[in-house]
Amino acid sequence: MKAAVIHEFGSPDVLRIEDASAPRPAADEVLVRVHAIRVGGLLDVGTRAGRNPFARLTFPHILGADFAGEVVEVGDAVTSVKPGDRVAVTPFVACGRCPACLAGRDYGCPSAQLVGVHRQGSYAEMVSVPEKVVRRIPPGLSYEQGAAMALSGPVAFTQFSVVGLKAGDWVLVTAAASGLGLVTALVAKALGARVIATSRKDWKREMLRERGFEAVLDTDDDAFGNQVGELTGGQGVAIAVDNTSSATMFPEVQGALARLGVIVTSGAQVAEPVPVDLRSLYLKSQSVIGIRTHTQAALDGFWRLAGNGMETLVDKTFPLEQVGDAHRYVEAEKNFGRVLLTID
Numbered sequence: 001m002k003a004a005v006i007h008e009f010g011s012p013d014v015l016r017i018e019d020a021s022a023p024r025p026a027a028d029e030v031l032v033r034v035h036a037i038r039v040g041g042l043l044d045v046g047t048r049a050g051r052n053p054f055a056r057l058t059f060p061h062i063l064g065a066d067f068a069g070e071v072v073e074v075g076d077a078v079t080s081v082k083p084g085d086r087v088a089v090t091p092f093v094a095c096g097r098c099p100a101c102l103a104g105r106d107y108g109c110p111s112a113q114l115v116g117v118h119r120q121g122s123y124a125e126m127v128s129v130p131e132k133v134v135r136r137i138p139p140g141l142s143y144e145q146g147a148a149m150a151l152s153g154p155v156a157f158t159q160f161s162v163v164g165l166k167a168g169d170w171v172l173v174t175a176a177a178s179g180l181g182l183v184t185a186l187v188a189k190a191l192g193a194r195v196i197a198t199s200r201k202d203w204k205r206e207m208l209r210e211r212g213f214e215a216v217l218d219t220d221d222d223a224f225g226n227q228v229g230e231l232t233g234g235q236g237v238a239i240a241v242d243n244t245s246s247a248t249m250f251p252e253v254q255g256a257l258a259r260l261g262v263i264v265t266s267g268a269q270v271a272e273p274v275p276v277d278l279r280s281l282y283l284k285s286q287s288v289i290g291i292r293t294h295t296q297a298a299l300d301g302f303w304r305l306a307g308n309g310m311e312t313l314v315d316k317t318f319p320l321e322q323v324g325d326a327h328r329y330v331e332a333e334k335n336f337g338r339v340l341l342t343i344d
């Protein structure tokens with residue numbers, strides 16, 4: 001089968017299209033014909049460049065994490081999908097045995113494996129993956145949309161489940177024009193929240209305005225705090241999702257938070273240490289929590305929710321043969337929405 005293979009860490013030039021042997025599914029695995037793969041910053045570009053601290057690869061290695069495709073064969077123990085099913089796959093394979101997994105909080109699993117990092121990935125015509133990370137996608141949803149939401153959708157669903165979002169809650173989503181941010185804002189809206197989406201770039205805010213959120217704001221604007229106050233009747237937002245970890249933005253996010261409010265993070269794209277005002281935190285009984293990824297339950301919950309016609313934005317697709325260009329494009333951070341590889 002055709003696959004994009006790396007034999008060493010390095011620039012996008014280390015990605016080579018080669019002939020690799022097709023995998024066979026183990027008893028608890030599903031063999032999927034891959035049609036669309038998300039190209040992401042940490043799991044894809046970071047792993048290829050040797051910057052992913054979790055990546056200890058055996059070369060040759062096939063990259064590729066979350067993706068969508070068609071089931072072609074299932075192992076003997078597989079019951080939830082069958083050949084011909086259209087599916088999306090997340091890369092986070094929790095162990096299922098540790099205290100976090102047994103408590104249904106598998107995002108805290110210390111020994112989870114990642115497709116495309118600890119296992120061979122999806123930059124290939126075929127990949128075999130554990131049944132528990134495979135879910136059927138809604139009829140009518142394209143493989144591109146399936147791949148674009150396969151990981152970020154369940155992560156957002158997990159965040160809002162853990163913090164107990166209720167319909168009508170005000171939710172602030174920072175960097176809402178990023179691939180993860182837009183899906184997060186869409187999930188909040190689909191769950192009945194009133195969403196304030198933010199971006200620090202003019203042209204990205206313009207595109208966010210077409211998405212039907214309650215408000216689109218700029219956290220750098222001096223009026224930001226007042227704007228949130230006006231929208232929320234002086235209360236602030238119940239939930240703020242901030243996956244940026246920006247030292248200049250975080251105080252604005254905390255300032256927008258209501259009493260008993262929660263800031264939740266599942267990423268640190270800017271990766272700066274941020275100042276937390278503990279005095280305000282305790283006086284207003286607020287919290288800040290981190291959630292690494294998703295639960296198994298959120299895979300079911302998200303795909304049920306997405307069946308109501310949810311679609312995110314796909315910025316650009318590249319055929320697998322142009323995987324190097326796709327990596328360069330993601331590294332240049334030119335995208336609004338998802339960047340995908342496709343295989344016919």
Ligand SMILES: [Zn+2]
Nearest residue numbers: 095098101109
């Ligand atoms: Zn575990």
